[in-house]
Amino acid sequence: MALGAKKIHFIGIGGIGISALAKFLRAQGAEVSGSDIAEGCVTKELKQMGIKVSIPHTKEAICKQDLVIHSAIIKPDNIELQTAHEQGIPVLSRKESLKMILGDKEVFAVAGAHGKSTTTAILSAILKDASALIGAESKEFHSNTRALKSNRVVFEADESDKSFLECNPSCAIVTNAEPEHMETYAHDLRQFHKAYKDFLNLARICIFNAEDSFLGTLKDLKKPCIRLYPSQDLREISYFCENGIPKTRFHLVCEGKDYGTFQVYGLGEHIAIDAALAVLAAAQVIPLEEISKNIQNYCGIKKRFDFLTHGKCTIIDDYAHHPTEIATTLKALKTYQNLNSIKPLTAIWQPHKYSRVIDNLQGFVECFTGVDKLVILPVYAVGENAIPLDFESLFARYTPIFADCVVREGETLLLKKDNQTLERLDNGIVVGFNAGNLTYALRGGI
Structure with a gap:
């Protein structure tokens, strides 16, 4: 049709x-x-x-x-x-x-457990004449979609329901293949890995982070591959703030080719990796000079390292809801702290789904290491039945504050329990980690 x-x-x-x-x-x-x-x-x-x-x-x-x-x-x-x-x-x-909608398009499909929205948004900034379908709102065009009549499409491909196998990738980009949404794969790691391998084999060319524990083992793919080894291919990584805007600079040399130096919005090695994968994909169709210019169009995505305020209290909203993502964002925030001499660092965590917490419990216990204050909100259950979890004992090392909700008041946040204010957060960096409704509270209900 x-x-x-x-x-x-x-x-x-x-x-x-x-x-x-x-x-x-x-x-x-x-x-x-x-x-x-x-x-x-x-x-x-x-x-x-x-x-x-x-x-x-x-x-x-x-x-x-x-x-x-x-x-x-x-x-x-x-x-x-x-x-x-x-x-x-x-x-x-x-x-x-998806197969019907994207079947005749030149699709640059980005998959992965972590970083795929960011990589998709960076790639869409570079390939500015392509349509873009992202699983988050790009701050560049204030939408999750840039809908053009172009035959080229940048597409965030979803492994959670195996739909990435239906998106007709011309170029398949994978940030990592850490197990997530395992219920879709009958909790069978072999099924999960096979799906990623099948996704890569659908494409004309594959580009992926070869230091991922699974992706690095793939030696028998049927299509040409570009393998990024971040520890050796990303050189001279540095971080800086320009008019309060955090940026990462890196030099990219991959498989013997020198791609040059790039700078991109955001902080952290993970941003450099995401941007490098986007650069390698874009280099298949446009010149490096154009890539270096267009990557400056990227100005972040909503809910990913999303600065809501700058000042005495810097409030940040982040979609991280997996221990790896939380630890990565905290690492970047510590860099931001050092660049701007800001203290303290407070993390507000709204756990997302009982099943995810249980599946990754030790990771969650460890990932908040280094925060000055941890606030834990009730689990955002997404329709799941409650499962008893002793958060107080499990996270005792952090002496956490347990609140019912957060209320935005100007450029400060109030922690509420039983309709009483427990504490006012009005200085340093406050980051909210959630895939639930905390994002609206951090924005004052918007």
């Missing part, structure tokens, strides 16, 4: 991934509509673009469209799904639709 002139309805259009597809197809000429259970920032943005969005789901939203696409969380008893089936309208999940 050619989708350019079709009527397409998206159920669950407020989701970050499915909204990106809706915006992209609209730019290709499709007539797009959608629905969701409740209003949100994304649905408001879509309405402002002129897309008809129904809140909540209603059978009247289904009116002889050519195709219905639904997010993964939509259940078979959804009234719109049932109505679509009754009307004989083809219905696809987001995962199933």
Whole structure:
């Protein structure tokens, strides 16, 4: 089915991934509509673009469209799904639709447990004439999507539901392959690793971090590969702040080729790695001089090392919800501390899912090493049943503060428990680690 002139309805259009597809197809000429259970920032943005969005789901939203696409969380008893089936309208999940949507595109697909949103956003900044579909909001174009008519697409590929195997990668980029979302792979590491290998083998060319414990073992891939060895290929890494903006500078030499020196928004070796992978991918299609210029367009992504205030109290929102990600961000923040002589460093952690905490418990216990103060909020359960966990004993080494919620007041944060203020955080660096609703509290409810 050619989708350019079709009527397409998206159920669950407020989701970050499915909204990106809706915006992209609209730019290709499709007539797009959608629905969701409740209003949100994304649905408001879509309405402002002129897309008809129904809140909540209603059978009247289904009116002889050519195709219905639904997010993964939509259940078979959804009234719109049932109505679509009754009307004989083809219905696809987001995962199933990818091959149809991206099948004739030149796709630069970025996968990995950590850093894929950042790498995708950096690559989209470099390849400025390509469409971009990111699992986070780019501060460059204030959206998760840059929808152009270009045949080239920069795409954040998702391993959580194996949908990265459906995205038709021309160039496959992998930041790392640390086990995550193992329920999708029956908790079988062999299945998980096979999926990554299959993803790489789908592409015309593969680019990946060869110092990853699994990716470094891949010697029999069927396609040309560029292997980045960060410890030897990233040279002269340095960090600095320019008008308060944190930046990383590095020199890249990979497989005997000198790519030159680049500087990019953000701090830390992980930023240098993400940027280097983006540079190696972009170098397949544009000159290095253009890459060096365009990479300056990258100015971060929302909720990733996201500075909300600068001043006596520097508030930062970070999407890290895995021990590796938290430790990496804290390492970068300590660099920022040293550059700016700021103390203390307070971490506010909103654990995400009981299952994730249990699966990575020792990692969580260790990853906050070096913080001056640790605040622990209730687990953001995402529909899971509560599992008893003795956070007080497990994290006793940090003498943590246990709060119910955080309230933003000007450029300070109030820690609340039982509707009483426990403490006011009004100096140093305060970073919130979460994939839940803490992000809104840090922003004052926005």
